[in-house]
Amino acid sequence: MTQSPTLETTEGGRTAEAGAAPAGGAPVIRTQGLTKRFGGGQLAVDGLDLTVPRGSVFGFLGPNGSGKTTTIRMLMGLIAPTSGVATVLGESMPQATSLVLPRVGALIEGPALYGYLSGRDNLARFDAADPTADPRTRKARVGAALERVGLSAAAGKKARAYSLGMKQRLGLAAALLQPRELLVLDEPTNGLDPQGMREIRALVREVAAEGTTVFLSSHLLDEIEQVCTHAAVMSKGRLLVQGTVAELAARAQGRLVVRTPAVAKAAEVLREHGVTDVRPAEGRVDGALEAAGDELLPGLCAALVAAGVPVHGFGVERGTLEDAFVALTGEGFDVAG
Amino acid sequence: MSQVEAVGPSRPQTVAAGPRRGTPAGFLALFLSELGLTFRRMRTIALLGVLALVPILIGVVVKIETGDTNGRGGGPAFIAQVTQNGVFLAFTALVVSLPVFLPMTVGVVAGDSVAGEATSGTLRYLLVAPAGRTRLLAAKFAAAMAFCVAATLAVALSALLIGSILFPLGQVTLLSGDTISLGSALLRVVLICAVVALSLAGLVAIGLFVSTLTGSGIAAMATTVGLVIIVQVLDSFPQLHAVQPWLFTHHWLSFADLLRKPMYWDQVWQNLGLQALYVAVFGSAAWARFTSRDITA
Ligand SMILES: Nc1ncnc2c1ncn2[C@@H]1O[C@H](COP(=O)(O)OP(=O)(O)OP(=O)(O)O)[C@@H](O)[C@H]1O
Ligand SMILES: [Mg+2]
Numbered sequence: 001m002t003q004s005p006t007l008e009t010t011e012g013g014r015t016a017e018a019g020a021a022p023a024g025g026a027p028v029i030r031t032q033g034l035t036k037r038f039g040g041g042q043l044a045v046d047g048l049d050l051t052v053p054r055g056s057v058f059g060f061l062g063p064n065g066s067g068k069t070t071t072i073r074m075l076m077g078l079i080a081p082t083s084g085v086a087t088v089l090g091e092s093m094p095q096a097t098s099l100v101l102p103r104v105g106a107l108i109e110g111p112a113l114y115g116y117l118s119g120r121d122n123l124a125r126f127d128a129a130d131p132t133a134d135p136r137t138r139k140a141r142v143g144a145a146l147e148r149v150g151l152s153a154a155a156g157k158k159a160r161a162y163s164l165g166m167k168q169r170l171g172l173a174a175a176l177l178q179p180r181e182l183l184v185l186d187e188p189t190n191g192l193d194p195q196g197m198r199e200i201r202a203l204v205r206e207v208a209a210e211g212t213t214v215f216l217s218s219h220l221l222d223e224i225e226q227v228c229t230h231a232a233v234m235s236k237g238r239l240l241v242q243g244t245v246a247e248l249a250a251r252a253q254g255r256l257v258v259r260t261p262a263v264a265k266a267a268e269v270l271r272e273h274g275v276t277d278v279r280p281a282e283g284r285v286d287g288a289l290e291a292a293g294d295e296l297l298p299g300l301c302a303a304l305v306a307a308g309v310p311v312h313g314f315g316v317e318r319g320t321l322e323d324a325f326v327a328l329t330g331e332g333f334d335v336a337g
Numbered sequence: 338m339s340q341v342e343a344v345g346p347s348r349p350q351t352v353a354a355g356p357r358r359g360t361p362a363g364f365l366a367l368f369l370s371e372l373g374l375t376f377r378r379m380r381t382i383a384l385l386g387v388l389a390l391v392p393i394l395i396g397v398v399v400k401i402e403t404g405d406t407n408g409r410g411g412g413p414a415f416i417a418q419v420t421q422n423g424v425f426l427a428f429t430a431l432v433v434s435l436p437v438f439l440p441m442t443v444g445v446v447a448g449d450s451v452a453g454e455a456t457s458g459t460l461r462y463l464l465v466a467p468a469g470r471t472r473l474l475a476a477k478f479a480a481a482m483a484f485c486v487a488a489t490l491a492v493a494l495s496a497l498l499i500g501s502i503l504f505p506l507g508q509v510t511l512l513s514g515d516t517i518s519l520g521s522a523l524l525r526v527v528l529i530c531a532v533v534a535l536s537l538a539g540l541v542a543i544g545l546f547v548s549t550l551t552g553s554g555i556a557a558m559a560t561t562v563g564l565v566i567i568v569q570v571l572d573s574f575p576q577l578h579a580v581q582p583w584l585f586t587h588h589w590l591s592f593a594d595l596l597r598k599p600m601y602w603d604q605v606w607q608n609l610g611l612q613a614l615y616v617a618v619f620g621s622a623a624w625a626r627f628t629s630r631d632i633t634a
Contacts, residue, residue, distance in 0.1 A: 073633070076461075080631060097469070112462055113459065114374070114457065124370070126462055126463070128369070129463045129466035130363070130466040131360070131363040131364045132359045
């Protein structure tokens with residue numbers, strides 16, 4: 001497996017500000033050897049070294065059970081790490097919760113609300129829990145947060161009568177009650193319709209544009225590609241890779257695709273010309289292009305034609321994050337950890 | 338598809354960095370919010386309603402049993418007094434509710450306080466707000482104590498109301514035989530309500546502790562109410578004579594000593610001291626448990 005040199009990997013040691021870290025400065029989140037073993041002996045997070053640059057929109061990827069939520073709970077001081085350290089906004093957690101958390105908005109493992117309170121009263125309740133929140137501005141801030149997530153019209157309704165998407169929005173509103181330096185969102189688009197998902201993504205971009213660092217966990221690769229500047233991939237409690245999304249996607253190198261009925265012949269020619277990982281399929285052959293692939297293309301095409309292969313299509317398909325993920329884990333995405 | 342819509346590095350930094358200061362008003366907000374939450378719940382209103390029914394039932398039964406107000410009922414001292422003075426219904430109702438009804442409702446409120454939030458998941462959002470674990474526990478304790486006061490008042494006020502309707506009012510003859518004016522009798526109702534509410538403090542601390550042990554509100558409520566019943570049963574075995582003075586229910590009915598002239602405070606102080614001891618022990622246990630616990634709900 002090839003590794004791009006600027007990419008930070010678990011094996012390759014730490015390169016703090018990967019690529020084009022926007023604002024620079026100290027990382028907003030940094031963990032070193034963060035480990036959580038649950039009571040039953042379950043190792044949920046295993047030696048995690050994570051660096052989230054300030055100003056980034058950081059995608060935290062991983063299949064179900066890979067330890068994303070557990071990591072977020074440790075970062076928010078809800079559970080104590082078995083070993084290792086977690087630093088959030090320059091302070092170590094869980095010791096500095098009272099200093100750090102007023103500057104952090106969080107949505108963890110779905111929204112949780114008081115069903116017998118209205119949406120507005122739910123927000124007032126969570127706001128009252130923050131000792132740094134000014135009670136005099138509460139009403140205005142609650143109103144603004146509701147407005148922001150598009151819930152103003154339903155604000156007076158009891159939360160138990162909310163749909164899943166409305167609850168999710170209200171949870172987001174709670175995270176946005178104050179200007180935050182860091183927004184931690186654990187699968188924020190769960191249960192939302194496509195329109196709702198688009199709105200949340202727009203909201204994330206908007207919040208990021210205000211200078212808030214966003215840490216977004218998801219198992220929707222699309223989502224990460226669309227909104228994130230950086231990403232990390234978890235699997236079975238371990239960090240597989242982290243870096244900018246561009247680097248990660250580049251890691252899944254474009255694959256050369258030849259469409260032809262003469263699959264066997266084409267595969268043979270490609271192998272002869274240095275294309276690796278050649279995979280013949282129904283009516284097409286694809287293979288990996290190594291670093292200097294682009295210059296080889298005209299020659300390859302000519303060689304195929306010269307060998308009498310009827311070429312119906314010839315081109316390079318760009319890599320996606322999903323390809324990168326598959327390349328990393330050697331397996332499909334939604335495999336339980 | 339694989340396009341990265343990265344926001345450029347030139348984004349404006351409008352979010353102020355650095356720690357924010359807490360204010361006293363902000364600190365107290367959680368306590369007020371907790372009170373509001375407790376008393377706006379239908380469940381709380383229903384519990385208070387049930388408690389208010391107790392004196393009504395007693396009043397009606399006594400009225401029917403004794404027929405006319407001048408009949409010398411042969412029942413317990415309290416019941417006999419009720420027929421002569423409506424104010425005594427308040428004392429009677431408190432004596433009847435304190436062993437069972439009051440602790441049951443308090444067990445529900447205190448037992449559910451933390452565990453209920455864990456069940457609904459709101460606990461994690463309170464803690465990341467951040468409520469602060471110690472502050473949240475203190476707010477929960479304060480709200481549960483406020484409920485004790487409200488519950489006691491629900492019994493006493495309902496009793497005074499129904500007592501004044503069904504029975505004559507006027508000078509009150511105390512258990513010691515002395516007579517005091519209606520005004521001083523009402524003052525004693527207030528004093529006794531305060532003592533009764535404080536008598537429940539030990540139970541509140543126990544309920545809070547149980548509540549930090551589990552993620553299930555129902556389990557915590559059932560355990561706390563169950564504990565009250567077990568302790569009451571233990572308190573009735575003569576064989577357990579040696580430990581009984583240490584049971585939190587043991588001195589509960591000592592408030593009757595305040596219905597004498599002069600008032601006997603010995604037992605009352607013993608009761609309040611024991612409650613303080615329970616609050617200290619179980620409060621510390623709840624704190625130790627809650628501040629070190631993993632919140633996985
Ligand atoms: N309270 C707990 N006790 C024991 N094991 C737990 C507990 N919570 C989580 N785990 C285990 O830890 C592992 C990681 O769980 P976690 O919830 O962090 O995964 P996740 O990446 O958030 O998954 P998902 O995408 O499904 O939300 C899982 O194997 C899970 O079974
Ligand atoms: Mg999760």
